Amino acid sequence: MKKMIIVWILSLMPLYCQAALPLGIRTIDVRPTGCETEGPTLGAITLAIEEGVAPYTYFVDENVRAFTNDTSTLFSNLRVGDYRLRVEDSSEPTQSVEATVPVGGPEPLSVENIAISNPVSGGANGSIVFTTNGGTDPITFTIDGRSQGNSGAFVGLPARVTPPYTIVVSTNDNCPSSTFAIPLVGEEVTSFSFTVVVTPPSCNPKTPSIVTVQATGGVSPYRYSVDNGLTFQVSPVFTGLVAGLYSVVVIDSVGTRVRQDIRVGTVINP
Numbered sequence: 001m002k003k004m005i006i007v008w009i010l011s012l013m014p015l016y017c018q019a020a021l022p023l024g025i026r027t028i029d030v031r032p033t034g035c036e037t038e039g040p041t042l043g044a045i046t047l048a049i050e051e052g053v054a055p056y057t058y059f060v061d062e063n064v065r066a067f068t069n070d071t072s073t074l075f076s077n078l079r080v081g082d083y084r085l086r087v088e089d090s091s092e093p094t095q096s097v098e099a100t101v102p103v104g105g106p107e108p109l110s111v112e113n114i115a116i117s118n119p120v121s122g123g124a125n126g127s128i129v130f131t132t133n134g135g136t137d138p139i140t141f142t143i144d145g146r147s148q149g150n151s152g153a154f155v156g157l158p159a160r161v162t163p164p165y166t167i168v169v170s171t172n173d174n175c176p177s178s179t180f181a182i183p184l185v186g187e188e189v190t191s192f193s194f195t196v197v198v199t200p201p202s203c204n205p206k207t208p209s210i211v212t213v214q215a216t217g218g219v220s221p222y223r224y225s226v227d228n229g230l231t232f233q234v235s236p237v238f239t240g241l242v243a244g245l246y247s248v249v250v251i252d253s254v255g256t257r258v259r260q261d262i263r264v265g266t267v268i269n270p
Contacts, residue, residue, distance in 0.1 A: 043103040044076040052089035059086040107134030126157040135171030159186030192218030218252035
């Protein structure tokens with residue numbers, strides 16, 4: 001009887017390495033900078049890594065931050081600006097991917113260019129004017145608790161030193177308000193007058209003359225007129241005036257007017 005020999009041959013199949021899936025980076029949350037009740041807060045970026053081979057290494061603006069076996073990471077304490085992020089995995093060869101993520105937020109509110117004009121002659125004619133920079137609209141203004149709307153110009157103020165005027169500027173992003181106190185000291189006006197200098201033409205008497213008005217006293221700035229107050233200009237120099245009689249009027253910033261008649265050139269009958 002013949003014996004049947006069965007031989008089982010085990011074939012070892014080669015194991016093929018599967019290529020790493022493409023590495024991806026995804027921004028899942030960006031927290032802008034802002035302000036809370038306790039003060040300013042900084043921004044943050046939260047990332048998620050898609051595919052690739054762990055562990056990953058994270059770079060933010062060339063400053064390395066290494067994490068192991070982590071598919072999500074948080075970058076915090078970021079100020080306003082654009083951040084270049086790069087992620088590298090552990091595959092062979094190493095894969096890397098980059099992304100630029102902006103972190104927004106309000107600029108700090110500041111008060112600038114404060115101009116103060118003290119009231120004069122016991123009147124309510126003082127002013128406090130300033131500009132603001134930064135913050136988030138709408139920006140509101142109050143003086144002694146009274147709303148001034150959206151303007152940094154407080155006018156028509158009487159003198160007050162104790163207590164001074166309290167001005168508060170608030171922004172719409174929960175950032176701290178700017179509060180400052182300004183006194184206004186009353187001033188007495190000195191006597192208001194002016195002189196006129198007429199520069200005649202060098203040769204031809206029919207050539208227009210130049211008139212320069214020099215004001216003293218009162219409250220500057222001044223406005224000037226040579227037509228009895230019908231029209232005014234801020235320059236004290238008038239050119240192109242032909243020979244004749246003129247009524248010069250000067251008015252200061254609190255409304256005091258001074259008038260003087262002058263003769264320019266030589267009036268020549270036709």
